[in-house]
Amino acid sequence: MSTALSRDTVPYRPRPGEIPTGPGVYRFRDADRRVLYVGKAKNLRARLSNYFAPLYSLHERTRRMVLSAASVEWTVVASDVEALNLEITWINELKPPFNVRFKDDKSYPYLVVTLADEAPRAMVSRKRGIPGARYFGPYPKMWAVTDMLEILIKLFPIRTCKDSDYRRAMATGKPCFAGQIGRCFGPCSGKVTIEEHRANVDRFVAFMQNQDPRIVRDLEREMQASSAVQDYETAARKRDQLQAATAFFEKSAVVLGDRVDLDVFGIEHDELAAAVHLFMVRGGRIRGERSWTVDKELDVPLGELVDVVVQNAYGDDLTPAREVVVPELPDDAEALETWLGGLAGRNVHLRVAQRGAKAQLLATATQNAKQSLMLYKTRRSADFTTRSRALEDIQEALGMADAPLRIECYDVSHLSGTNIVASMVVFEDGLARKDEYRRFTIPSSTDDTDSIHQVLTRRLAYLGRRPDDEASDTAAAGAGTRPDVADGDAADAPVVSERRRKFVYRPNLLVVDGGQPQVAAAARALEESGVEGIYLCGIAKRLEEIWTPDADFPVILPRNSDALFLFQRVRDEAHRFAITHQRQRRKRDISTVLSEIPGLGPARVRELLKHFGSVKRLRGAGETEIAEVKGIGPSLAATVHAHLHADGVSAPR
Numbered sequence: 001m002s003t004a005l006s007r008d009t010v011p012y013r014p015r016p017g018e019i020p021t022g023p024g025v026y027r028f029r030d031a032d033r034r035v036l037y038v039g040k041a042k043n044l045r046a047r048l049s050n051y052f053a054p055l056y057s058l059h060e061r062t063r064r065m066v067l068s069a070a071s072v073e074w075t076v077v078a079s080d081v082e083a084l085n086l087e088i089t090w091i092n093e094l095k096p097p098f099n100v101r102f103k104d105d106k107s108y109p110y111l112v113v114t115l116a117d118e119a120p121r122a123m124v125s126r127k128r129g130i131p132g133a134r135y136f137g138p139y140p141k142m143w144a145v146t147d148m149l150e151i152l153i154k155l156f157p158i159r160t161c162k163d164s165d166y167r168r169a170m171a172t173g174k175p176c177f178a179g180q181i182g183r184c185f186g187p188c189s190g191k192v193t194i195e196e197h198r199a200n201v202d203r204f205v206a207f208m209q210n211q212d213p214r215i216v217r218d219l220e221r222e223m224q225a226s227s228a229v230q231d232y233e234t235a236a237r238k239r240d241q242l243q244a245a246t247a248f249f250e251k252s253a254v255v256l257g258d259r260v261d262l263d264v265f266g267i268e269h270d271e272l273a274a275a276v277h278l279f280m281v282r283g284g285r286i287r288g289e290r291s292w293t294v295d296k297e298l299d300v301p302l303g304e305l306v307d308v309v310v311q312n313a314y315g316d317d318l319t320p321a322r323e324v325v326v327p328e329l330p331d332d333a334e335a336l337e338t339w340l341g342g343l344a345g346r347n348v349h350l351r352v353a354q355r356g357a358k359a360q361l362l363a364t365a366t367q368n369a370k371q372s373l374m375l376y377k378t379r380r381s382a383d384f385t386t387r388s389r390a391l392e393d394i395q396e397a398l399g400m401a402d403a404p405l406r407i408e409c410y411d412v413s414h415l416s417g418t419n420i421v422a423s424m425v426v427f428e429d430g431l432a433r434k435d436e437y438r439r440f441t442i443p444s445s446t447d448d449t450d451s452i453h454q455v456l457t458r459r460l461a462y463l464g465r466r467p468d469d470e471a472s473d474t475a476a477a478g479a480g481t482r483p484d485v486a487d488g489d490a491a492d493a494p495v496v497s498e499r500r501r502k503f504v505y506r507p508n509l510l511v512v513d514g515g516q517p518q519v520a521a522a523a524r525a526l527e528e529s530g531v532e533g534i535y536l537c538g539i540a541k542r543l544e545e546i547w548t549p550d551a552d553f554p555v556i557l558p559r560n561s562d563a564l565f566l567f568q569r570v571r572d573e574a575h576r577f578a579i580t581h582q583r584q585r586r587k588r589d590i591s592t593v594l595s596e597i598p599g600l601g602p603a604r605v606r607e608l609l610k611h612f613g614s615v616k617r618l619r620g621a622g623e624t625e626i627a628e629v630k631g632i633g634p635s636l637a638a639t640v641h642a643h644l645h646a647d648g649v650s651a652p653r
Contacts, residue, residue, distance in 0.1 A: 008054040012071050019045040023083045024076040025090065028069040028098075036069050037098040040087040042332065044074050064556075065098045080335035088311050099308075111136040111149060113205055119166060119186045119194055120201045121159045124149060136208045154240055155215075156204035158197060159186025216242065260284045262323040262358070265313070266365025268373045269305060270568075275373035276309050277365045281321070291368060293376040303330045310336060310350075320344045325353050325362055377565065386562050387430030393563035394509070397555050398548060400535050404509035405429055408459075409570045410522075411513040412442075412451040413578035420445050422455045423578035426507075427570050436505070439581045449521035452512055456522050460529035463506055507534060513571050515540035515547050515554075523549035539571050597643045604631050608640075619644045 024044045028037045028051075041047035051058075051066055058066065077083050091099050114121045116132025124146055153160060161169070161184040165176040169188035179189035187194045207215065223238035264279040275293040300308070307330035314320050320340045330336060333350050340348035353359040391403040398404075407427045414420040420442040426433040440458070445451040510526070512518045519538040526536055537555075538547045544564060545554035557564040600608075611629045612618040618626070618640075627637035 009052050010055075010066055010069070012069070013052045014048070014072065019048050019074065020076050021045045022076050023078075023080050024074050025083050025086045026072060026074040027090070027096075028065065029071050029073065030068055031070040035090075035094045035096045037065055037096050038087055038090045038094065040080075040083040040332075042080055042083075044076070048072065048074070080332050081338045084311070084332065084335050084339050111208070113201065113208075115201070115205070117163070119159050119188070119197050121161070121163070121166075121186070122149060122153065122204065123160065134205055152204065152208075153183075153185065156200055156207065157185030157192075158200050158204055159188065160184045161186065161188060260323075261321040262325055263313075263321045264325045264353075264358070264361050264365045265306070265309060265327070266362060266367070266369040267302065267305060267309060267327055268366060268369040269302070270373070273373060273376060274305060274309075275369040275376065276313075277368035277372060278313060279361060279365050281361070289368075291372050293372050302328045306330050307332065307336060310340070314340065314343055320348050322346065323349050323351055325351050325358055327362065327366065328352060377569065387566070390562035390566040391430055393557070393561060394566070397546065397557060397563060398509070398535055398537060400509070402508065404507075404535070406505065406507045407509045407511060407570055408507040409511040409513070409574040410452060410455055410459075411571070411574035411578040412448050412455070413575075413581070414445075414451075420451055421578060421581045422451060423574050423581060424455070424459065425570065425574045425577055427566075427573075430566055432573060437577055439577070448514065449517050452514070452518050453521040453525045456510070456512075456525035457528065460525060460531050463529070463531050510534055510536045511567070511570055511574075512536075512538045513574060514538045515545070519547045519549055539567050544568070597640055599636050599639055604636075607631055 021043050023040075023042050025038065025040045026044060026048060027035050029035055039047070051062065051072075055063055055066070075086065077086060109124055109126050112123050112125045112130060113134045113136075114123070114130060114132065115134050149160075159166065161176045161178040165178065166186060166188050169176040169179065173190075175189045176184055176186075178184035179186070185191065185197075185200075187197050192200070219238055219242040223235050223242055226232070226235035226238060260281060261283065262281050264281065266277040266279075268275050273293060275291070277289065277291045279289050306326045306328055310324065310326065310330075320343055322344075324340065329350060329352055337348055337350050340350070351358075353362045391405070394400070395403045405428060409425050409427070410422060412420065412422045422440040422442060424438040424440070426436040438459075440455050442451050442454055445454065510522060512522045515538055519536065522536055522538070526534065536549055539545070540547060540554070544557075544567075546557060546567065547554050557567070607630050608618060608626075612621060621641075623634070623637045623641045626632055626640055627634045629637075632640070
């Protein structure tokens with residue numbers, strides 16, 4: 001291998017033509033032969049070539065995996081389905097550190113009826129494989145299926161006691177303890193024969209299979225009939241059963257047709273973590289849901305993420321439904337369908353819902369996944385021990401003298417070069433201080449680096465000055481960057497003197513959203529200000545790299561480190577705040593352009609914007625189109641058209 005090649009990639013790269021072009025499974029191993037990563041491919045040569053691209057072009061976490069490995073090997077198989085099965089087997093057996101198990105470690109609870117017993121028993125269990133037993137579920141929580149069983153026992157009285165209690169009761173002729181307190185209705189209670197109990201069990205199983213809501217009407221009719229002949233004891237029993245049936249159907253709302261069985265996967269992910277929310281729909285009703293969140297070792301696209309999630313969701317404790325709805329189909333969707341069909345013993349279809357009730361359910365599952373991911377990150381950053389560790393890790397990574405107890409982060413937002421704004425968010429002790437957020441309006445700028453330079457120049461000018469001196473700074477700023485109060489985040493906007501007093505607080509660390517160019521612009525502003533003792537860095541979104549001034553290489557934080565999570569949260573908050581401010585100004589500017597036209601009041605401005613959607617589209621419309629808007633006649637339409645096309649008048653794009 002040539003020296004140039006070894007500089008661009010890893011030394012163990014296979015020679016050209018050595019890797020086969022058929023389907024197979026590949027394994028990256030380290031120097032101790034430990035398997036680091038297992039993957040599958042329709043075309044091994046095409047897939048592995050992605051890992052052996054020039055190192056600088058690889059994603060940071062992929063690059064780390066490739067550099068951690070010392071060799072790669074592969075196994076050729078006959079089909080995509082065989083590759084899928086082999087990959088799953090090896091991941092479960094070897095547990096490679098760079099593969100993520102998108103599954104929690106808990107099994108699902110089921111409602112079980114032991115049909116092989118002399119007197120079948122209904123119970124809740126996580127154990128699969130009981131001989132002759134019928135399983136219903138799975139259910140999301142143990143308490144959920146337990147509550148359901150209590151309701152069903154009132155509707156279909158059958159045995160619930162343990163086998164040992166049943167045998168003892170039948171031998172002694174004395175009801176079991178559960179039967180004595182009215183919780184068991186098997187032959188051991190002395191109220192029914194084995195044949196009568198078996199008939200009740202058959203009705204119970206038939207109902208669980210079909211879950212026909214007509215039972216509610218039947219019970220109501222039977223209750224009324226018993227009451228009419230003054231059989232009040234039977235009527236009371238039917239009343240209790242009717243209440244139980246009503247409660248059962250209220251606990252499982254209908255979301256789709258009665259015969260629809262499907263699993264819906266909502267997925268939300270970012271560079272470091274992924275959250276999955278699963279809805280299990282059986283008979284058109286949501287019978288269970290499950291949500292879990294995991295750290296990601298490699299940053300993979302959504303299609304590949306779906307592939308891994310679906311593979312790991314099913315197993316001994318969960319069988320796939322006839323239809324599986326996902327947000328995006330993976331490349332090997334057909335092979336995955338075949339594999340799922342083998343687990344289910346029937347055809348399974350993988351779908352992306354585009355419209356209708358299934359799409360709405362997918363949107364709901366995705367929204368739940370978003371909430372899970374946000375809660376996961378919030379809890380992680382809110383924990384005091386975690387925050388302390390994150391600040392210490394940042395101090396060590398950046399070579400700071402002390403931990404960055406006050407961090408200020410800056411982001412710039414604009415729309416095609418117009419309405420340029422910037423944001424400053426503040427984190428103290430790892431927590432957001434929204435009352436100290438600031439917004440900046442930038443009248444003109446050549447690019448983002450110039451905007452960053454302007455913002456930090458203005459902000460750093462406040463450091464080391466007395467509050468009384470700052471009144472003169474406003475006039476000196478002229479057309480420069482102007483700091484605004486962060487309304488919408490603070491409960492009450494502070495008065496001017498209080499705002500400027502807080503604006504003087506000195507940060508330990510300045511963070512800018514961007515890489516080397518943005519950090520260089522910020523460093524120039526820091527040097528020009530003469531302020532010393534403040535550290536500076538930038539976070540580049542594509543690879544989540546931390547750049548420092550005059551550094552040839554970025555600081556790479558471990559992908560699951562608390563420090564990187566804190567950096568991400570600070571950066572994302574600055575971005576959110578900047579975007580919010582930019583949108584507010586954009587909306588205000590559009591209304592300002594129209595409100596300057598004679599004869600247009602607020603109501604007509606709203607009608608114009610509602611009809612055209614933007615000033616840009618309004619400017620492209622003719623007088624006849626404008627006149628069609630409610631409340632706008634030909635005369636006013638001509639005025640609007642003339643004003644928007646007058647020299648020197650331009651609308652925001």
